[in-house]
Amino acid sequence: MNQRNVSTAASARTAGSEGARALSRHAFLGLAGLTAAGVLAGCSSTGASAPAPAVVSTADPASPGNVSSFDLAGGTNGRAPTIKLNSGYEMPVAGIGVLQLGAQECYESVTAALDAGVRLVDTAYAYRNEAQVGQAIRDSPVPREEVFVTTKLFPTQFATAGTAIDGALERMGLDYIDLMLLHHPGSFDIDAYHAMERAVASGKVCSIGLSNWYNDEIDQLIEEVSIVPALVQNEIHPLYSEPQVIPHMHDLGIAVEAWYPLGGRGHVDQMLADQTVVGVAQELGRTPAQTILRWHLQRGVVAIPGSGNPDHIVENISLFDFELSETQMEAIDNLNRDEKLGSW
Ligand code: NAD
Numbered sequence: 001m002n003q004r005n006v007s008t009a010a011s012a013r014t015a016g017s018e019g020a021r022a023l024s025r026h027a028f029l030g031l032a033g034l035t036a037a038g039v040l041a042g043c044s045s046t047g048a049s050a051p052a053p054a055v056v057s058t059a060d061p062a063s064p065g066n067v068s069s070f071d072l073a074g075g076t077n078g079r080a081p082t083i084k085l086n087s088g089y090e091m092p093v094a095g096i097g098v099l100q101l102g103a104q105e106c107y108e109s110v111t112a113a114l115d116a117g118v119r120l121v122d123t124a125y126a127y128r129n130e131a132q133v134g135q136a137i138r139d140s141p142v143p144r145e146e147v148f149v150t151t152k153l154f155p156t157q158f159a160t161a162g163t164a165i166d167g168a169l170e171r172m173g174l175d176y177i178d179l180m181l182l183h184h185p186g187s188f189d190i191d192a193y194h195a196m197e198r199a200v201a202s203g204k205v206c207s208i209g210l211s212n213w214y215n216d217e218i219d220q221l222i223e224e225v226s227i228v229p230a231l232v233q234n235e236i237h238p239l240y241s242e243p244q245v246i247p248h249m250h251d252l253g254i255a256v257e258a259w260y261p262l263g264g265r266g267h268v269d270q271m272l273a274d275q276t277v278v279g280v281a282q283e284l285g286r287t288p289a290q291t292i293l294r295w296h297l298q299r300g301v302v303a304i305p306g307s308g309n310p311d312h313i314v315e316n317i318s319l320f321d322f323e324l325s326e327t328q329m330e331a332i333d334n335l336n337r338d339e340k341l342g343s344w
Contacts, residue, residue: 095120134172
């Protein structure tokens with residue numbers, strides 16, 4: 001275990017106690033029975049690891065999530081290891097995102113990803129391809145409970161979030177959604193979060209979280225809700241690596257996931273051609289994309305690179321037979337310019 005892993009493990013212990021505090025607040029609020037009922041009613045997925053571990057109640061204070069310390073040695077190429085979210089559910093640490101993939105391309109990408117061993121799929125109402133994600137999951141020989149699917153409510157849906165959650169389930173043709181996020185802060189976001197909490201209680205959604213939320217906003221939101229978010233999905237890549245946000249979320253027991261993990265469409269070529277990245281990739285004998293994705297994982301950040309290319313999909317889930325040294329991690333850390341490439 002290198003120095004970085006040691007500090008990550010220490011941070012995980014902090015997250016554990018914080019997570020336990022947060023979860024005991026849920027029990028105090030009387031959500032324990034509701035969420036356990038929800039687990040029985042719909043959410044049976046515990047993630048991609050096989051054999052599947054027993055379903056864990058979302059309100060078990062003895063089982064807080066361990067979201068910052070990834071068991072990367074436990075992964076194999078084509079099968080990412082999982083983390084346990086503070087909701088009690090297991091989630092793979094590497095997957096695929098389907099932003100900007102049209103209907104057929106999305107269906108084919110998710111199918112190729114499932115064939116390649118990917119078990120984490122990220123979509124959103126705004127991507128207009130929830131239906132194709134659901135169809136690909138339903139058509140796949142991979143059992144539903146082995147796939148972890150995330151979707152998001154867009155701010156235009158917040159005022160009628162309960163109906164919107166039902167709409168997502170219907171479009172996807174799934175009995176439950178593993179993780180639902182609020183896509184951005186916006187009007188009625190707390191109301192929408194409460195609707196997601198009710199969806200957890202009724203078993204329609206297993207875990208809930210946020211996207212494009214930062215430290216102050218998270219601290220405020222936690223004061224107003226009953227279920228601590230399981231995950232925050234934010235823009236994170238070598239040029240914008242969020243060194244202040246990631247530890248804050250982890251200390252709260254909240255998993256962190258990167259969007260634009262490779263810099264995003266329009267920037268990826270520049271990112272993959274960066275001299276530092278290329279240099280580290282050459283030292284490792286891996287591609288620049290694999291080098292960046294493994295850097296995310298070693299920082300305790302879940303990565304969901306987008307791709308419609310089956311070869312890239314296989315490449316992007318082949319991250320578990322090499323490791324960046326502390327020096328190589330620092331070299332990529334040092335690329336940070338606090339420069340967002342996305343609009344949030
Ligand atoms: P990304 O950083 O994953 O880059 C995608 C680009 O990289 C595509 O052009 C793809 O063809 C290319 N690529 C992928 N693998 C490659 C490889 N091995 N070699 C060379 N090129 C490769 O950007 P993204 O797809 O926009 O972001 C990832 C996911 O994050 C999205 O699909 C979406 O699910 C999610 N997302 C969420 C938000 C949000 O606001 N919550 C915003 C953007 C994206």
